[in-house]
Structure formats: C-alpha cells, structure tokens
Amino acid sequence: FTAGTYGSTNAWSDMWWAACEMFRATGEQKYHDQVKQLYSEKKDSLKLTDITAYDIGGAGTLAYLMADNTDATLCANLLADIVAAADNTKKTTEREKYNVSIGAGGWNWGSNAIITNKLKSCIMADYFTGTDTYEDVIRDNMSFILGRNVLSQSFVTGFGEQSPQNPHHRPMMRAKSLGYDPIPGWVVGGMSGSGGSYEDVNDAYDYNEVCVYWNTSPIFATAYIVSSDLN
Secondary structure, eight states: OOOOOOOOSOOHHHHHHHHHHHHHHHOOHHHHHHHHHHHHHHTTTSOSSOOSSSOOHHHHHHHHHTSSSOOHHHHHHHHHHHHHHHHHHHHHHHHSTTSOSOOTTOOOTTHHHHHHHHHHHHHHHHHHHTOOTTHHHHHHHHHHHTTOSTTOOOOBTTOSSSOOSSOBOHHHHHHHHTTOOOOTTOBOOOOBTTTTBOOOOTTOHHHHBOOSTTTHHHHHHHHHHHHHHHO
C-alpha cells in the first residue's frame, strides 16, 4: 500500500516553529537568540503567516506573539506580516463573486483548504489587534464552504441541503457500502479546475478527499465565529 507524500525542501519553517515554541515554553535566552537569528537570516524566504501541511511558519509566529518577554520590534514586524496577509485575503474576498478568497486561476486540488488556510491570518490579526476587522471575511469564506457558492453545494458532510455523500475516505467508503451515511462534520477537498467543477464520487480524490490537515483550518475559523457570537 502506498499513498501520497508530504515532502518539503525547506526545513527553515520547522526550525522557526521549534525555536519559537521552545522560547515560549521555557523563556530561555538561547531559544530567543535562535528565534532572532532565524528571522534575521531567513525572513525573506520564511512564510511567517502560513500554517499548512507544507509550511508551518505561521505556527511559530503565533507561538512567539503569545510568549512572554518578546522583542518589541520583532513582534511589530511579525504582526505587520499577519495584517498584510489578512488584508490580501480581505481584498480578494470582497472582489470575487460569492465572496471567496480564491481568484481566477487559483482553483487547485484541495481548494477548501486553500480558502480556509487564508483565514488563519485574519483570525490572528483580529486577535492580536483586538478588533473584528476581518470577521465578515471569515464568515463569508465559511459560508462559501457551507453552500453559498455557484453549485449551492455544501462541502461539509452532514450539513446543508446538498452535502457530500461519497467522500474519498476509506472508512466512510466501507460504511457507505453497509448503508451508513458519511461521518458528519468533515470538509472535503472542494472545487477544482475552472472553479465550478466538482464531483461527489468516491474515486474523485481531487474533489472529495478528506484530509486531517484541511479540516483543522475550518475548525479554527468556526471556533472564531462561535466565540464572536458568544461574546
């Protein structure tokens, strides 16, 4: 049995994350020195706002901004990067039909992960600035995932009038053959190609695969929305 790999040719984002987490956990100067050295050496090549399966730099940034005894200038620079990424997502969302953060030519495999990964910088920007500047952006993109799109298709199993019935997920495929509905609450890959192409069939892994790493982002965004509503 073989499956796809998640290879990376750049370990710097992993090292950045590790250094930031160790500094936050221990407060030790040797880890703070490593954080500042990595930033100085690689700030132009590190993706300091992304938290994906391939680039985890944003997790390091989040950890550092939540640590004690941080460097004020470095924090300001990191927050500026987050706000800039959030602003780009806001600009695209407000421009595109159905208020979604992907423009023409950006509809690739796992588009729902691409959409919701972008919301992380919006959430972090609101959290660290103490505002709700990007709340509508987050809600609009999650509305797209839940069915406010050109197909009126919810991409979350068990939610919406038209939700995925045949995810590319082996336990669900076996359950389906025994007459069970899909496990509720899983986000499938979504549209691909032209942006309006989607097939709800088991074998269409480019549309209907279920992955852990592209379910974490919508959970993060949903938690933000629920927290906002409760407050």
